[in-house]
Amino acid sequence: MAALLKNIAGAFNTDNNGIPKPEVITGNIFFAAAMCRVFYLRVSEALPLASDATGMTQFHKKY
Incomplete structure (x- = not known):
């Protein structure tokens, strides 16, 4: 996490x-x-593909 903050x-x-x-x-x-x-x-589930608008919307609503 320290490396992330540094970046x-x-x-x-x-x-x-x-x-x-x-x-x-x-x-x-x-x-x-x-x-x-x-x-x-912080979410262990993988992000949906960038071209999957429905998947992104559902992911956003869930988390």
Whole structure:
């Protein structure tokens, strides 16, 4: 988990503690996508294919 935090901190503008600055948290779609993926890393079930809109919708509703 520490490596994941280091990668995220390296990709986005963070303070010395690795916490994203407010301008990164609000209005940054790349940061939002990264946080979404981090959230779904906690789920053991595999993500549906990107081309499976119904599967993605059901996955999103379930988790």
